[in-house]
Structure formats: structure tokens, C-alpha cells
Amino acid sequence: MNDSAAHLDRFLHLHPKLIDLSLHRIEKLLGKIGDPHLRLPPTIHVAGTNGKGSTIAFMRAILEAAGLRVHVYTSPHLVRFHERIRLGAIGGGQLVDEEKLADAFRRCEEANAGEAITIFEITTAAAFLLFAENPADVLLLEVGLGGRFDTTNVIVDPVATVITPISMDHSEFLGDTVSKIAGEKAGILKRGAPAIIAPQDEEPLNVVAARAEAIGSPVVIGGQDFSAHEENGRLVYQDERGLFDLPLPRLTGRHQHVNAATAIAALRHAHDLPDLPIACFERGVREAFWPARLQPLREGKLQSLLPAGAELWLDGSHNADGGRVTAAAIAEIEEMKSRPLILVVGMKGTKDARAFLDAFEDLTRDIVTLPVVSERGVTRTAQDIATIADTLGFSAEAAVDIEDALRRIGSRSWSAAPRILITGSLYLAGDVLAANGSLPT
DSSP: OOOOOHHHHHHHSSSSOSSSOSSSHHHHHHHHOGGGGGGGSSSSEEEEESHHOOOHHHHHHHHHTTOOOOOESOOOSOOOOGGGGGEOTTTTEOOOOOOHHHHHHHHHHHHHHOOOOHHHHHHHOOOOOOOSOOOOOOEEOOOOSSSSSGGGGGGGOSSSSEEOOOOSSSSHHHOSSSSHHHHHHHHGOOOOOOEEEOOOOEHHHHHHHHHHHHOOOOOEEEETEEEEEEEEEEEEEETEEEEEEOOOOOSTTTTHHHHHHHHHHHHHHHTTOOOOOOHHHHHHHHHHHOOOOSEEEOGGGGGGGTTTTOEEEOOOSSSSSHHHHHHHHHHHHHSSOOOEEEEEEEOOOOOOOHHHTTTTTTSSSSSEEEEETTTEEEOHHHHHHHHHHTTOOOEEEEOSSHHHHHHHHTSSSSSSEEEEEEEEHHHHHHHHHHHHTOOOO
């Protein structure tokens, strides 16, 4: 067997660490395969802690509404690796097909010749091959982790860089303060390329802005140079060039207004992109979708396990700031229609479960916990999460998997149909989508 899954399995054994931030291994491999990173379409490079994927989803939808071919690189995937690589085409892009992906993997594996390299490095090299060899008008490129030493940071001449909201996450790799993490994210900024900075707390903003000034990257700052707010059921975007009266995003939560505004600002300030008519922004903001970001699951295999009339929501938030944003969005939904809320939570062992769960203390005391399994096995047991939740005053019980969790919830008596939120991990979100039969496209 030599399909993409077989390649990925072999790639896992090429380096003892899943994450090892460096550029020399990827640069060496790219040289062996013809330096495809120097032949990419005009590229917008996106870093940040939260909101990267949603911001890219808005940009893609807007650009595709203009008839442009848009390559997209994101991570991690939820169900299948193919989700990470979208190849642009007229009329809308598609996830890379199996034949092209396996061929790109084969070529990179042969060129690497068994040398030590992380799975993210070799698969990113394969993505660059595909992006260089398939014509497109724009590449939207998401940083994997951090920025300065992230594998994607081999690109040299982006048309814009974007920094989404920065907060504490991956501190074992990026630093133990927000300032240190911001410094790593700011490593993607390039001289002359506009830096679009989403609204930030003062500490990370100062770090990123100082880096931009030091290297000669013009900044466009959310809350200063552009803004967006809801007014009369519409999203009003404004910058120094004018005002857009747009539909509200399909994506749920006020944080998506920030992501939409950041996407619009990036497209309006990037070098070498055409001016887009307002109709493209209207359609893109209205239609943009990104799975497992406060996604309502209204149909699928899991519906039969729910209590009668229950709502089921899925969100991949997995750090303290993400928890606060998700909790705020759920609180708004609660204000519109009150229901009992049950959290179904699983988190990787590297995440601060206590800080994440704290965000929900005013919304519910009822939690069912799940184990989380990543590429290298179980990273935290359900009982571990349940123990942490109990110490915070929640009433928690551990379940084996999502079906078991929903059966436990369904077996209870409810005064009103409950609202169930599955959250805490993108790995868990992927397992849920697979169990529900909802493959991202």
C-alpha cells in the first residue's frame, strides 16, 4: 500500500518529536525538490493564537466570490489530512484529491531519503509542491505553530501578513509570557509587506507593532485603522477608505465579526490583489464557513442519541482565551433562548483545562468528559478532566466516547430540552464529526 495514509504513517517515524521548530530541515528538502516555495502564487501569511482558520475562511469566500482561484493551507485537519490542502479552481476550490496528494508525498519522501524531518515539515513541502504546480491567483497560508521558526516561514515575499488575536497557548514551545509568544508570531512579518493586526490586548500589540516598525512593515491595526460592529442586524465595517454595510456572518459569535473585519482589511491592503467590488465582500461574509467553530450539528448519526428537542453544538476551542470567547458566544445564545447547558469536554494534556473550564462557571455546572487521542495516542484521560472539573465545583462524569456521553445525557430527565456543547479540542472535534458522518469538504 502506498497511498497518502501509508506515507503519513512512515513520516511519523522520521523524527522522534512531533514538533521541533526549525527551518533548516525544510529548506534542505525544498532545495532538493526545486524550491517550490519560491514559485507560489501571491501569498497572504496568517499567524496568531485564535481565529486563524476563520479569518482564512472569510478571505477565501470573498476571493472566490470574485471568481479568483484560491489555494489554502491550514492545520490541523479534523477528519482527513486532505482538509489541510485546498487547490484553487475557477468556480471554487476543492480539497486535494488522493492521487495528487499521494504523488506529492512520494516525491518528497524520495527526495528526503530517510533523513530526520518532522511530519509537518515534509507534508508542508508536499503542499508547496502542489501549490507551485497548480495555477492559482492567491495562496492563503496558515502558520502551523508560532511563526518565526514555523515551517511555513520559508516564504520570502508575501503580499500581506496577518496576525490574529494572540494569547497564551503552546507555551512549552513559544514562551511563558504573552510578549514572548507575540514575538514568535511577529516573526512572519516581512519588510514592505503590509501587516494586518487584528484587535489585540496592549501587550502583544506593542510587541508586534515594534517588530513591524523595526523591519519596515506598514501596519494596519484593528480598532485603530479598521473596525467592525453590529448595527440593526448588519455588520458595519469601516476603514480609512470607506464603509461597508454587510450581512452578519454565518459563523456564530461576535468574535467572528473581528475575524471577518481582519479578513476584509487584509484583502483591502494586500499588495498586488485586485480591487474587489462590495458584492464580493457581501457574499463572502454571508457564506464563509469553518467547521467545528460553534458549529450547530442539526443532522447526522448522533441525532438519535440526543434528548428530544436538544441542541448540539461543536467547537474546537482549546485554550483559556478560546474558552472565554466560546463561553461569551454561548451566553448570547442563552439570552435569546434559555436552555439547560451541558458541556462535553476533552482536552489534550498540554492544555490548561482549569483556565478553560473557568470560562463556563456562570453558564453551567454540568460536564461530561471524554478522552482525547492525537497522532501518538491518548493525551489526557476523561477521568483526569473530570477530576479537574470537580475541583472547580462542576458536577462531572467521565464517558468512554461521544456516543457514550450523549447516551448518558439522553438517559436523564430534563425540565427543558438541553443545549449540549462539545468543546476543548480540535482532535475531539474531528472524532465527533467522523462519528456524526459529517466530513469537512
